[in-house]
Amino acid sequence: MTTxxxxxxxxxxxxxxxxxxxxxxGPLQWLAHHLITVVAILAVFGLFFAFTTIAERKLLARLxxxxxxxxxxxxxxxxxxxxxxxxxxxxxxxxxxxxxxLTKEDIVPAAADHFLHFLAPxxxxxxxxxxxxxxxxxxxxxxVDLDAALLYFFAAGAATELxxxxxxxxxxxxxxxxxxxxxxxxxxxxxxxxxxSVVPVVLVTGxxxxxxxxxxxxxxxxxxxxxWFVFTPWGFAGxxxxxxxxxxxxxxxxxxxxxxxxELVAGHLTEYSGFKYALFFMAEYFGLTALSGLGVTLFLGGxxxxxxxxxxxxxxxxFMMKLIGMIMFFIWVRGTLLRxxxxxxxxxxxxxxxxxxxxxxxxxxxxxxTTHWAGPLQLVRWGVSLVIVILPxxxxxxxxxxxxxxxxxxxxx
Amino acid sequence: MTLALIFIAVLMxxxxxxxxxxRNLIYSALLxxxxxxxxxxxxxWAGAEFVAFAQVLVYVGAISMVVLFAVLLTRQNHSAELxxxxxxxxxxxxxxxxxxxxxxILAAAILSTSFHHTxxxxxxxxxxxxxxxxxxxxxxxxxxxxxxxxxxxxxATILAATDxxxxxxxxx
Numbered sequence: 233m234t235t236x237x238x239x240x241x242x243x244x245x246x247x248x249x250x251x252x253x254x255x256x257x258g259p260l261q262w263l264a265h266h267l268i269t270v271v272a273i274l275a276v277f278g279l280f281f282a283f284t285t286i287a288e289r290k291l292l293a294r295l296x297x298x299x300x301x302x303x304x305x306x307x308x309x310x311x312x313x314x315x316x317x318x319x320x321x322x323x324x325x326x327x328x329x330x331x332x333x334l335t336k337e338d339i340v341p342a343a344a345d346h347f348l349h350f351l352a353p354x355x356x357x358x359x360x361x362x363x364x365x366x367x368x369x370x371x372x373x374x375x376v377d378l379d380a381a382l383l384y385f386f387a388a389g390a391a392t393e394l395x396x397x398x399x400x401x402x403x404x405x406x407x408x409x410x411x412x413x414x415x416x417x418x419x420x421x422x423x424x425x426x427x428x429s430v431v432p433v434v435l436v437t438g439x440x441x442x443x444x445x446x447x448x449x450x451x452x453x454x455x456x457x458x459x460w461f462v463f464t465p466w467g468f469a470g471x472x473x474x475x476x477x478x479x480x481x482x483x484x485x486x487x488x489x490x491x492x493x494x495e496l497v498a499g500h501l502t503e504y505s506g507f508k509y510a511l512f513f514m515a516e517y518f519g520l521t522a523l524s525g526l527g528v529t530l531f532l533g534g535x536x537x538x539x540x541x542x543x544x545x546x547x548x549x550x551f552m553m554k555l556i557g558m559i560m561f562f563i564w565v566r567g568t569l570l571r572x573x574x575x576x577x578x579x580x581x582x583x584x585x586x587x588x589x590x591x592x593x594x595x596x597x598x599x600x601x602t603t604h605w606a607g608p609l610q611l612v613r614w615g616v617s618l619v620i621v622i623l624p625x626x627x628x629x630x631x632x633x634x635x636x637x638x639x640x641x642x643x644x645x
Numbered sequence: 646m647t648l649a650l651i652f653i654a655v656l657m658x659x660x661x662x663x664x665x666x667x668r669n670l671i672y673s674a675l676l677x678x679x680x681x682x683x684x685x686x687x688x689x690w691a692g693a694e695f696v697a698f699a700q701v702l703v704y705v706g707a708i709s710m711v712v713l714f715a716v717l718l719t720r721q722n723h724s725a726e727l728x729x730x731x732x733x734x735x736x737x738x739x740x741x742x743x744x745x746x747x748x749x750i751l752a753a754a755i756l757s758t759s760f761h762h763t764x765x766x767x768x769x770x771x772x773x774x775x776x777x778x779x780x781x782x783x784x785x786x787x788x789x790x791x792x793x794x795x796x797x798x799x800x801a802t803i804l805a806a807t808d809x810x811x812x813x814x815x816x817x
Contacts, residue, residue, distance in 0.1 A: 390706025
């Protein structure tokens with residue numbers, strides 16, 4: 233880090249919070265301080281969720297040569313004498329969707345276990361929101377500075393599996409239960425490469441604190457190149473594995489088998505309707521956002537600017553820009569790739585990603601052991617590290633697909 | 646602080662007791678998970694963040710899945726939710742005997758421990774210190790555990806990798 237720009241924009245939200253807090257009497261101040269943080273996260277990421285859904289629908293539509301939702305404008309409020317007729321490019325669609333989901337009838341099957349059926353969506357949303365607590369959104373914007381922040385992140389995420397099981401089992405529906413088991417198999421399989429892809433970062437930085445991890449990516453190489461972990465061989469491999477595992481963990485295409493929209497009924501959500509279904513949907517997007525945020529924090533430099541001369545832009549804006557970039561990438565992947573089969577999915581995890589992630593941990597260990605190498609040895613360090621990444625990828629990929637000629641497609645003339 | 650401790654203790658013990666009383670195995674398993682979460686809450690209360698998160702990650706995240714899968718895969722009969730009487734007197738006697746043995750061991754352990762009545766000072770341990778301690782003093786144990794887990798992981802990968810020849814459309 234060169235200069236710490238304490239510009240007005242950088243400090244403005246903090247100043248606003250402090251101003252609001254000091255209005256209250258003393259004993260309430262710490263409570264207000266934390267409540268404001270919580271409400272800010274809920275508001276920002278609630279809106280972010282709303283606009284992620286509309287962005288996804290719009291982008292997917294463009295990728296499929298459609299228009300997407302473009303009709304929702306502003307409602308005519310009867311008090312107002314005029315009505316703004318503009319459709320706002322359909323940007324108010326998520327709010328219409330929210331109203332629809334809220335007013336829909338909530339149907340619970342007669343045989344269902346009512347308590348668990350109710351509890352599952354609550355747990356899944358609560359725990360997916362909890363993961364946001366340890367993401368550093370900006371230089372000074374870390375809700376909770378934990379020493380074991382990464383461990384907390386994955387511990388909070390672990391409850392999602394439980395909620396999926398509860399949803400599937402409490403519905404008293406064979407298909408729900410089977411789909412829940414499939415979803416669990418997927419989540420458990422991909423938890424391993426996800427965590428293994430994060431270990432190299434912990435190994436190199438020597439800390440589990442997200443704040444310290446971002447700070448350690450802070451200085452510039454040659455004065456202008458960012459020192460983000462994605463620009464090292466082990467970091468790049470880790471980032472790719474992380475991306476794939478994150479896609480699978482958040483049930484995104486091409487790993488969206490648990491509730492493949494076009495093939496199954498709705499997986500473990502079959503018996504959910506109305507706002508409970510919306511809660512699951514919301515939790516899925518929160519999980520995706522949180523995992524993207526973690527990816528940004530670990531590999532893409534967190535809130536750091538990519539170049540020194542761009543540091544005048546507030547850090548939280550950089551974080552949000554990177555986050556939006558990740559989400560756009562995930563939407564792009566969804567529009568591009570085909571869905572996997574369950575056996576292909578688990579095989580990809582256990583035969584390909586886990587060995588590569590394990591090797592990548594060794595690669596990071598090599599990187600740590602050779603930090604003192606300088607001059608031409610630095611080139612050797614990069615070379616060896618690159619070889620550790622590329623050769624296993626190449627040979628493992630070759631051996632796994634050995635004997636399979638490229639499939640030939642024949643079309644009717 | 647004491648109030649929180651009492652709440653956590655009631656949560657832990659209550660959910661464990663309910664888990665034993667209920668006849669629905671899934672309920673029991675879920676309540677057991679609540680009890681484990683209570684243990685994590687207790688660690689948090691005691692200021693051991695790292696252990697608490699590890700407890701949640703391992704017990705609530707992983708072991709709970711093993712338990713739930715085991716329950717679902719083994720439950721065969723439809724009468725599992727009906728109340729089951731202790732079948733024979735021998736079985737009841739064995740149950741009481743084993744409970745008494747466990748109780749005796751626990752009581753002996755509690756009675757033979759001398760509690761210091763001075764105000765305990767919470768040691769300020771960071772994850773870094775825990776890591777250094779594990780790497781230096783407990784290095785051998787950590788290494789053995791690590792090797793065992795890695796071998797298990799590699800074994801799983803090899804088991805998954807050696808399946809019979811597949812059809813071309815099975816290509817990963």
